[in-house]
Amino acid sequence: MPNLSNRTALIKPSPTLTLDAKVKAMKAQGIGIINLSVGEPDFQTPDHIKEAAIKAIRDGFTRYTPSEGIPELREAISRKLSLDNSLSYNPSQIVVSNGGKHALYNIMQCLFQEGDEVIIPTPYWVTYPDLVLLSGATPVFVPTYRQDGYILRPDVLARVLTPRSRGLILNSPSNPTGVVYSRENLKALAETVAAADLWVISDDIYEKLVYDQTPFVNLVMAAPELQSRVVIAHGVSKTYCMTGWRIGFLAGPEPLARAAAKLQSQMTSNPNSVAQKAALAALEGPQECIDSLREAFGRRRNILVELLRKIPGVTCPEPKGAFYVFPDFSRHFGRTIGRVKIEKADDLASVLLEECQVATVPGSGFGEKRSIRLSYAASDDELRQGLERLTNLLI
Numbered sequence: 001m002p003n004l005s006n007r008t009a010l011i012k013p014s015p016t017l018t019l020d021a022k023v024k025a026m027k028a029q030g031i032g033i034i035n036l037s038v039g040e041p042d043f044q045t046p047d048h049i050k051e052a053a054i055k056a057i058r059d060g061f062t063r064y065t066p067s068e069g070i071p072e073l074r075e076a077i078s079r080k081l082s083l084d085n086s087l088s089y090n091p092s093q094i095v096v097s098n099g100g101k102h103a104l105y106n107i108m109q110c111l112f113q114e115g116d117e118v119i120i121p122t123p124y125w126v127t128y129p130d131l132v133l134l135s136g137a138t139p140v141f142v143p144t145y146r147q148d149g150y151i152l153r154p155d156v157l158a159r160v161l162t163p164r165s166r167g168l169i170l171n172s173p174s175n176p177t178g179v180v181y182s183r184e185n186l187k188a189l190a191e192t193v194a195a196a197d198l199w200v201i202s203d204d205i206y207e208k209l210v211y212d213q214t215p216f217v218n219l220v221m222a223a224p225e226l227q228s229r230v231v232i233a234h235g236v237s238k239t240y241c242m243t244g245w246r247i248g249f250l251a252g253p254e255p256l257a258r259a260a261a262k263l264q265s266q267m268t269s270n271p272n273s274v275a276q277k278a279a280l281a282a283l284e285g286p287q288e289c290i291d292s293l294r295e296a297f298g299r300r301r302n303i304l305v306e307l308l309r310k311i312p313g314v315t316c317p318e319p320k321g322a323f324y325v326f327p328d329f330s331r332h333f334g335r336t337i338g339r340v341k342i343e344k345a346d347d348l349a350s351v352l353l354e355e356c357q358v359a360t361v362p363g364s365g366f367g368e369k370r371s372i373r374l375s376y377a378a379s380d381d382e383l384r385q386g387l388e389r390l391t392n393l394l395i
């Protein structure tokens, strides 16, 4: 066989999707797995959204659409940004893609290239480094600290800047820590970002999943003077339980939007026509479905945090958004559980899966080896059972 390109050798398969496939295979074999590894809401897409898609099919809305997405959906996104975030974006500054991940891929392909450095605060969502690598640029990791609530500090950011620094990725609410940046946190970063002439990618995908009345703010809202250097990546996957529909979007300066639409026109032609109609119904229809989602996740978060904090040697910061907790298990490192010496979170997550049939995601994929990500996109019952097994394993 002739050689494959170097490009695919640069990246690794998504660790979360790989684990998900393993868990599904174990389930198919009849193994009673409790799955706390999932990155998607366990609720159904609301009926009015499904109906809009069914209508689109019946109406024959099944052909190619404009590459950048149908005008009415881009107008709806523009309205959403205005109403929810008080931000002004013309539809010409918005491109609809095949999921938030695809929007991020397009953004990075359009902004970065060989020789560039893109700064990623750790812990980070597993996909960012690989998307940076695919653009030709080099990921540069900048630490955030538990004692700062995992918020990136401007002085720490300043330490990793070089003449090659070209971009910074911010994700709030964050996957995996659940941290939510405040207006002040973002304002504090604005000066450093502008002085270093960075692009900032603001991944807002968990915007609506915030608890305890925590307000959602992104960098453009906090520092409007930065609008021309910020690109928002977003989508309907998490907010409307639409992970399988694959609709995401970007909002940013018009030249970037034009470049992303051009790239997309040669890559996927357009996002799925029927899913675009569904996303339109999601954004324009009743929004109460989000309140019930937020209410359910808020309750489950409380259950999980309370149970985790009862386990000796586990430190569990309280997440303010998204649907993950990211507790630190490092005080259990050095112990032998079963036949396995626990040296890092990966070892613990494997024992948990093999011996207790509880699936979680070890922190190494997120750039933090002391923690494990547990998702609370699972029923109250599963959360309690999963935590009982974890507690019995550790005490």
Ligand SMILES: Cc1ncc(COP(=O)(O)O)c(C=O)c1O
Pocket (backbone or CB within 6 Å): 039, 098, 099, 100, 101, 102, 125, 171, 174, 175, 203, 205, 235, 236, 237, 238, 243, 246, 247, 248
């Ligand atoms: C932080 C973050 N950004 C983006 C995405 C991508 O979402 P989508 O399913 O729309 O591609 C995810 C999905 O897990 C995520 O966690």
